[in-house]
Amino acid sequence: MRAALLHGPGDLRVEEVAEPEGEVLVRVAAATACGTDVKMLRHGHRVLEPYPARFGHETAGVREDTGERVLVGDSVACGTCPPCCAGRPQVCRAMRWVLGGFAERIAAPAAALHAIPDGLDLPGAAMPEPLAACVHAVARAGRSDAADAADVAVLGGGTMGLMIARLLVLEGRDVTLCDRHPERRAQAEALGARAVERLAAHDLVFEAVGRPEAWRAAVEAAAPGGTVVLVGGCPGGTDVSLAAGALHYDELDVRGAFHHSRAEVDSAIGLLAFGAIDWRALAGETVGLDALGEALARPAGGEARKLIVDPSA
Ligand SMILES: [Zn+2]
């Protein structure tokens, strides 16, 4: 079968490879791409296997054994480590990653699979992974002092920022999204948020960019006593300096949000299947495996839309 393999930073090759081995074989119908895939291509990533490595972690397809349509979840938490026992599987210490969606077939443990409801098309069925991380980010704020804040801001209008904004609009909050691209501000407004080029002070701020300067800007945009949720991941090992005055004298609550649980993936599937989140508003062009490398290397700009890979195209 054909698969996209990473051979090193910036080195993506589409090759004929052996069938993947694992519990359940799934024929990939749609695999969506995100900033993590761009990072994996450019710099490698801690969750990749040694090179040559398969990647692609937002994957929907059809089980070869039963014909059932499934989302292939990108991870299975161990269930026994201290965070898992404490109900925090997002930070499992022994996470089993399931990568390889950019291929004609992927093998996955049955525990990673989720049934796709009728009526949800396969490209949309590949998107619960990032949406589940957004569901988790909103839940992280729900356990803070700003849990019920009406005035909420989102810094960054990429697909994650837009998903977070939409979830907050659905909760009836007054949402302001900040992005320098006018096309993304227009997308945010279409989802029911207000859109600005610069944030003022807000009770609850979600950062969805993943760069040190954006983390600092999110802290600066929090009102005294407010909460900041850092959703965008800076590369591990990055030192980020934050304003001590705001953290201490303004009693800011700054918290990270990473990944998702199996239940959060199921919530995300429901939101996409029943139309609360319109995946078509976030869907971009569809490419085959051969065009993937060029598409991931293209500079981001304009509207925020997810690349869809159809391995049979
Ligand atoms: Zn992703």
Ligand SMILES: [Zn+2]
């Ligand atoms: Zn665990």
